[in-house]
Amino acid sequence: MIGRRREQLMAMPTLLVTGGAGFVGSHLIRRLLQDSPQARVVSVDNYFTGTVDNHIADERVTYVHASTADIATVWSEHGFAAPQTVYHLGEYSRIVQSFEDHDLTWEFNLRGTKEIVKFAHIHGAKLVYAGSSSKFGNDGQDERLNPYAWTKAKNVEYLANFADWFGLDYVVTYFYNVYGPGQIRSGKYATVIGIFERRYELGEPLPVVAPGTQTRDFTHVDDIVSGIVLCAERGSGDGYLLGTGREWEIREVAALFGGEIEMVPALPGERVRGRADTAKARGLGWAPRHTLDGYVATFKATQPANVLNTSR
Numbered sequence: 001m002i003g004r005r006r007e008q009l010m011a012m013p014t015l016l017v018t019g020g021a022g023f024v025g026s027h028l029i030r031r032l033l034q035d036s037p038q039a040r041v042v043s044v045d046n047y048f049t050g051t052v053d054n055h056i057a058d059e060r061v062t063y064v065h066a067s068t069a070d071i072a073t074v075w076s077e078h079g080f081a082a083p084q085t086v087y088h089l090g091e092y093s094r095i096v097q098s099f100e101d102h103d104l105t106w107e108f109n110l111r112g113t114k115e116i117v118k119f120a121h122i123h124g125a126k127l128v129y130a131g132s133s134s135k136f137g138n139d140g141q142d143e144r145l146n147p148y149a150w151t152k153a154k155n156v157e158y159l160a161n162f163a164d165w166f167g168l169d170y171v172v173t174y175f176y177n178v179y180g181p182g183q184i185r186s187g188k189y190a191t192v193i194g195i196f197e198r199r200y201e202l203g204e205p206l207p208v209v210a211p212g213t214q215t216r217d218f219t220h221v222d223d224i225v226s227g228i229v230l231c232a233e234r235g236s237g238d239g240y241l242l243g244t245g246r247e248w249e250i251r252e253v254a255a256l257f258g259g260e261i262e263m264v265p266a267l268p269g270e271r272v273r274g275r276a277d278t279a280k281a282r283g284l285g286w287a288p289r290h291t292l293d294g295y296v297a298t299f300k301a302t303q304p305a306n307v308l309n310t311s312r
Helices: 002-011 023-035 068-078 102-123 133-144 147-166 192-202 221-234 250-257 292-301
Strands: 014-018 040-045 061-065 083-088 126-132 170-175 206-209 237-242 261-264
Touching: 014 023, 023 040, 023 221, 040 068, 061 068, 068 102, 083 102, 083 221, 102 126, 102 147, 126 133, 126 147, 126 221, 133 147, 133 170, 147 170, 147 237, 170 221, 192 206, 192 250, 192 292, 206 250, 221 237, 250 261, 250 292
Parallel strands: 014 040, 014 083, 040 061, 083 126, 126 170, 170 237, 206 261
Antiparallel strands: none
16 A cells, blocks of 8 residues: 555645745745646755745655755656756855855855756756845846855856756746744744744844845745746746845834844945845746834734843
């Protein structure tokens, strides 16, 4: 009976999600399982920031601990069927830290993605690539501000060239400061909203990087996932920016939480402004449904009565 069920799973259409044990990847897998009940999902993740806590208990999901650079070997060893779609989220994704982690950024983002592109081409799969909004800052000049932005911009260029050279069905989405349940809230890879949430719970000042007037476009993870899925279904080529189109100053975001703000020194490689031009994504029928201020208000309302911000 077990052998028969395994055969049934192996016969299902297969979807690959790289970085499936990460923040966005785990939300995407949950959505794919819901939308595609006849498909199985394979997650390939090196668990650099991913965690087993993000695993979804469903027999249709297989989690593989491996590098994207080894995707061809991994696929062959497990005997997976050719994937119909490859959702490539499994890259290094921090700006400031990429200076310190330059070698990792190169390995994950350039070498790993080169192998994923080749893998998708060989199997005739559509490649859905998670680009970085960092390349759009300062009229496109910010793509050279830091190792992370540069590698992400080069990957988009490589995708377009590869498609011209060899043929490839691909679509590039761009994430704008994703937040929501499951975001990283502590450590060097924590997100801004994650840090603010944790500091709020501890009653500690919220760290705002100087000058605090720099802006970001914050997008809920559910909206990001909806955009990814829609782009996979209807999108083609480059230019699908997934954001709200609303700029928030970082000091303004801290004010949503309330309490004391602690200014910290400016960081290398940070862009001044961030706002998505969502016209192309909206042309597919996508629109964000969540707002940052609404999310923060709900978060604060769900805190236990004994969680007090010391400055209030």
